[in-house]
Amino acid sequence: MNGLSLLDHLAIISDPRQQWKVEHKLSDILFLTIAAVIGGAEGWEEIQDFGVDHLDWLRQYGDFENGIPVHDTIARVMGMISAKQLQKSFSIWMRDCHEATDGEVVAIDGKTLRGTYDKGRRQGAIHMVSAFSAANQVVLGQVKTAEKSNEITAIPELLELLSIRGCLVTIDAMGCQRAIAKKVIDKGADYLLSVKSNQPSLEAAFDNYFSLNMLQSDEGDTYSTQEKGHGRQETRLCLVNDDLSVLGDLAFEWPELKTMGIVAAIRQEGDKPATDITLRYYISSAALTSKQLLEASRAHWSIESQLHWRLDVGMREDNCRIRREEAGENFAALRHIAFNLLNAEVSFKAGIKRKQKRAGRNNDYLSRVLAGQGVS
Structure with missing residues (x-):
């Protein structure tokens, strides 16, 4: 590894929003979404709920100065960011780790x-x-x-x-x-x-x-x-x-x-x-x-x-209906990030779904999952 974390790699993604309207940093939204998917969230509202429940823990990794964005904001931003840039940052991160x-x-x-x-x-x-x-x-x-x-x-x-x-x-x-x-x-x-x-x-x-x-x-x-x-x-x-x-x-x-x-x-x-x-x-x-x-x-x-079977059975990928603009492709990439991190964590011998549930209720375990391949 070259010392760069996943968040460093995600920093190459440009923020398509008008900056004077921005209340929540793009890096915070991306990190929140990844952590929430690791914790079992399957849609925008569940990501918002995860953020509200884990706000103090999230502030260890990001600013979240204005709290947690509402689900409409998360969905809008994930639909706007470049899928190609996210794919590139993902592949470079995997090259490093x-x-x-x-x-x-x-x-x-x-x-x-x-x-x-x-x-x-x-x-x-x-x-x-x-x-x-x-x-x-x-x-x-x-x-x-x-x-x-x-x-x-x-x-x-x-x-x-x-x-x-x-x-x-x-x-x-x-x-x-x-x-x-x-x-x-x-x-x-x-x-x-x-x-x-x-x-x-x-x-x-x-x-x-x-x-x-x-x-x-x-x-x-x-x-x-x-x-x-x-x-x-x-x-x-x-x-x-x-x-x-x-x-x-x-x-x-x-x-x-x-x-x-x-x-x-x-x-x-x-x-x-x-x-x-x-x-x-x-x-x-x-x-x-x-x-x-x-x-x-x-x-x-x-x-x-x-991979495919575990995405469907463990992470319920085929039940996900997100597809607006770039959001469907981006959510699939973030799901792959979560899959890699959960799969790499071997101290808890369990399937993907059990690992997600544990990460959703146990901040120490969630931190361990995130630390596994240089996220934080």
Whole structure:
């Protein structure tokens, strides 16, 4: 870390209000919102209530000279401040408190904030694309997809914010694009991309190369795992190939391509014969063994189980209806800040929701959460 706190990083965000009308400092409003979300607040009125209940404690960190702003003021300010500036300050803060290691899996995936869909105004739900460190379980950055756009355009924007040199960036089939692969390489990282029908020529080349008999052969680099539970057994088999001649000219179209991989997942219920086989194809710029590729492909799904699921179940993200102006995107970013801080606090062994409730009623614990990654 370079000694700068989260509040120092948030100071780059410009205050869009007319200064002669300002009664509450922008830094106070941002800190209040972050602390309130850590304490379980889910909307503007609850943030105001949290502030009223914790005013003396809040004054340890900010001025709050004129007390706590009303919820309308909080909502208006959070809708006005630049989401891009907040995203940038978030990603720089994470660079300072999270040092990436060589080979670290950084999973990139999108999530729709379902509660932000507005049928009456014909406004689609907000869709955020996030980068997640699988090993450390922290969000490294996030951007919102543009209206009438998709993740393909948002991912390069997100990559630009990240410090990922030496990392292995995993993206599902939507991100299997040459321009995205090049962007990852330009950032000094490697890619592991899932291949599906949006790249029909590449998928066809895999289909022509692969047969199920390869999984039973002793030749080549293969690796398998087995898991049992809930009356079923799941076997995963992976094989990799660094002889890219089987892809023909396609091998030269992907920047620094070194490895093609195939993962087969076989599920067996009880004593019944296995009938459910799922195949996934991958390409990577890293020279991966079958074990490394299988582990990285599984680590990618931590963004679903360790981030998206916990945001929904623990922090009720899909129930949040905030979306006016920049507020929906900004609130999602502040929720990610709260998630990172709560996740990093390990003295209290509990889920996100229990941690939030404890932080909401215990100022000492809330201070401990905030101190965890250089906030205060």
